[in-house]
Amino acid sequence: MSPTTLPAWQALIEHHRATQHLHLRERFAAEPDRFQRMHEELDGLLLDYSKNRIGEDTLNLLCRLADEAGAADLRRQMYAGGKINLSENRAVLHTALRLPESAPPVFVDDINIVPQVHAELNRALNFAERLQNGTHTGCTGAPIRDVVNIGIGGSDLGPRMVAQALAPYRQNLNVHFAANLDSADLDAVLRRVQPETTLFIIASKSFRTPETLLNAQAARRWFLQSGRSQADIARHFAAVSANTEAAAAFGIAPENVFAMFDWVGGRYSVWSAIGLPVMCAIGSANFRQFLRGGHAMDQHFLHTPWRRNIPALLALIGIWQQNFCGSTSHIVIPYSHGLRRLPAHLQQLDMESNGKSHLRQGSPADCATGAAIWGEAGVNCQHAFFQLIHQGTQTIPVDFIVPLRGEADDDGRHRHLVANAFAQAEALMRGKSEAEALAELAGSSLPQAQRAALARQRSFSGNRPSNTILIERLTPYTLGLLLAMYEHKVFMQGAIWGINSFDQWGVEYGKVLAQTILPELNGAPVAEHDASTAALIERYRQHTASQP
Ligand code: F6P
Numbered sequence: 001m002s003p004t005t006l007p008a009w010q011a012l013i014e015h016h017r018a019t020q021h022l023h024l025r026e027r028f029a030a031e032p033d034r035f036q037r038m039h040e041e042l043d044g045l046l047l048d049y050s051k052n053r054i055g056e057d058t059l060n061l062l063c064r065l066a067d068e069a070g071a072a073d074l075r076r077q078m079y080a081g082g083k084i085n086l087s088e089n090r091a092v093l094h095t096a097l098r099l100p101e102s103a104p105p106v107f108v109d110d111i112n113i114v115p116q117v118h119a120e121l122n123r124a125l126n127f128a129e130r131l132q133n134g135t136h137t138g139c140t141g142a143p144i145r146d147v148v149n150i151g152i153g154g155s156d157l158g159p160r161m162v163a164q165a166l167a168p169y170r171q172n173l174n175v176h177f178a179a180n181l182d183s184a185d186l187d188a189v190l191r192r193v194q195p196e197t198t199l200f201i202i203a204s205k206s207f208r209t210p211e212t213l214l215n216a217q218a219a220r221r222w223f224l225q226s227g228r229s230q231a232d233i234a235r236h237f238a239a240v241s242a243n244t245e246a247a248a249a250f251g252i253a254p255e256n257v258f259a260m261f262d263w264v265g266g267r268y269s270v271w272s273a274i275g276l277p278v279m280c281a282i283g284s285a286n287f288r289q290f291l292r293g294g295h296a297m298d299q300h301f302l303h304t305p306w307r308r309n310i311p312a313l314l315a316l317i318g319i320w321q322q323n324f325c326g327s328t329s330h331i332v333i334p335y336s337h338g339l340r341r342l343p344a345h346l347q348q349l350d351m352e353s354n355g356k357s358h359l360r361q362g363s364p365a366d367c368a369t370g371a372a373i374w375g376e377a378g379v380n381c382q383h384a385f386f387q388l389i390h391q392g393t394q395t396i397p398v399d400f401i402v403p404l405r406g407e408a409d410d411d412g413r414h415r416h417l418v419a420n421a422f423a424q425a426e427a428l429m430r431g432k433s434e435a436e437a438l439a440e441l442a443g444s445s446l447p448q449a450q451r452a453a454l455a456r457q458r459s460f461s462g463n464r465p466s467n468t469i470l471i472e473r474l475t476p477y478t479l480g481l482l483l484a485m486y487e488h489k490v491f492m493q494g495a496i497w498g499i500n501s502f503d504q505w506g507v508e509y510g511k512v513l514a515q516t517i518l519p520e521l522n523g524a525p526v527a528e529h530d531a532s533t534a535a536l537i538e539r540y541r542q543h544t545a546s547q548p
Contacts, residue, residue: 008065062316085502094268098294128279139232146193151203154266161341195226207246293480311488332375343375353501431462
């Protein structure tokens, strides 16, 4: 059912009409306790959502919308193993990956999957530990020094981001990631490692992704051309997949194949054996802390009323911004070098989940669904696209993520980072009136008319919304909290929009067309294409033919 038919949706349309003239400056001036009422905390994570164009009445209507959309029931079904991924007839149980071993049973097709989760987790953690402590050596008896993860999408973005964010927790293994079909990606890694002391992880839930298989074959060629034998493959290649037969067929020793479950989507899978490179990097104890953070957020999301529920508030306010205030994209700015790849991970998490235009039952969506997600580490973004965010014609809501304490030995620069984050959010909210901008030019020698013109250029509309998410510092636990928070935000928005957030048919069509074009680039007869595609293919063929 489309949410636009719900009474709360209609009430929100009216509410927007009645309140859109209010400026956030006015709201803060009239509500000295606004921050007090509009922030939530969980285990050191603080969400300040007071700089959004909302009042208590807005929030009440949004919570009513969540209830009318049946979000709580879909949430219950998800946690209980219901097959809410309708088009693939699958359960959606990334939450089960972070359940403690003692958790009550969760059944998928009458099988309690909690023991399976922990059996596979322990297998992967033990393997990582054997690599770390030198028990698992390479074919010459030398210990493994480098782990190379070959995967793409959810088999790369999540583990790469987490490994990078938790670099301060790295132990004695170097971990590298290669994803792109551009050979420069994997080549750059291979130049930095030695065959005898390298382990490759072929990470692919389907074990059918061409990009990953081509890179895996290139890595295997590189390994064998270095003089190692086919028999040595067993000690230098591992795989993580739901398709264990295909992994074995590639030549991976069965003891080095780690299972993924079909009820975990790729973009939600870093908590599974797909997190093997992270386990190799930071070790078992830290990985389990990461899981604990995710589980803490799961419990919060499951048991907290919408009005105080951190992922639900992010989701509902995002819907308010998009479906009623007209935003079309959302920016995530981690003021943390360690989290610089978080926006890239959230792009897949959010846009591959909610970039849908049909409802769960198949009827066309009649409201905007998934927003375009983008972002960059702060303060870098202030020197890149913040001009548009402050003075552009479109309002784009921002999530500022700010660790209160930096990771590196700090010489005071971290305080500058935090000051910038807070200042950007304040500037977006307050703006600067023309009168204020003109007052700043009081001492200028410019003629009055030019000062007035300049004041207009230097004024800021403000009233630009943002959330600020504080974490005390970037630890495995807080990263788990943060990641699960966004996963549940995505779930909540999809639940309210009435779409299936857990399939991804949109990524298949291009792949199929690529299989048609590939042989044509190689000289095969060119099939029926539009004039543009045909011309591009022809240009490639001419270029290739002209090369020596
Ligand atoms: O992007 C499409 C997709 O199927 C993602 O959902 C997935 O994370 C990625 O490709 C890689 O898939 P696999 O892990 O099966 O190689």
